[in-house]
Amino acid sequence: AQSVSQHNHHVILSEAASLELGCNYSYGGTVNLFWYVQYPGQHLQLLLKYFSGDPLVKGIKGFEAEFIKSKFSFNLRKPSVQWSDTAEYFCAVNPPITGANNLFFGTGTRLTVIP
């Protein structure tokens, strides 16, 4: 079955450490890619998105992601995490399915940043 995979379920880092969260998808064709963040008790907020063009996308709060088409990947990175980055991170894909702009989500990665 086609899917979105986030292999890291829970990541624990110390402040100032670098972060990379993996996201792989199995849909063929042109896809739109997203990373959302959910802070404890809050709704999902858009971090960044990729539709086309430069495969290195910069988002809010110092996050960036790189689209590698050959690897079907869209990994999220941040050079130096802060305690306030503690949250759950979701990768989402809008595959080339006709009829709607439906998003398919990964299962999420919980990030805990230790002060």
Added chain:
Amino acid sequence: DAGITQSPRHKVTETGTPVTLRCHQTENHRYMYWYRQDPGHGLRLIHYSYGVKDTDKGEVSDGYSVSRSKTEDFLLTLESATSSQTSVYFCATGQETQYFGPGTRLLVL
């Protein structure tokens, strides 16, 4: 983010009772969506709407119905709630990019 509100924000109900959740948007977006969020599953699409009175099923639509009589409102109904429908429900709006509401936490006893 789009102006999206959801009501109620929290609800406890009993198995077999009907439940309606409301999503209201102020951005005049054509597309609206209902998702449920469960541990280990991420978010899964229940139903979506691409215009007034135009709706379609998502990945996990069994046991749910929706209605959209106005652009700004999208209702999700659980005709007869079951314990497996205990979840957090998120509404979203937008076309190329989706923006999410604050969520409704539903507990079915």
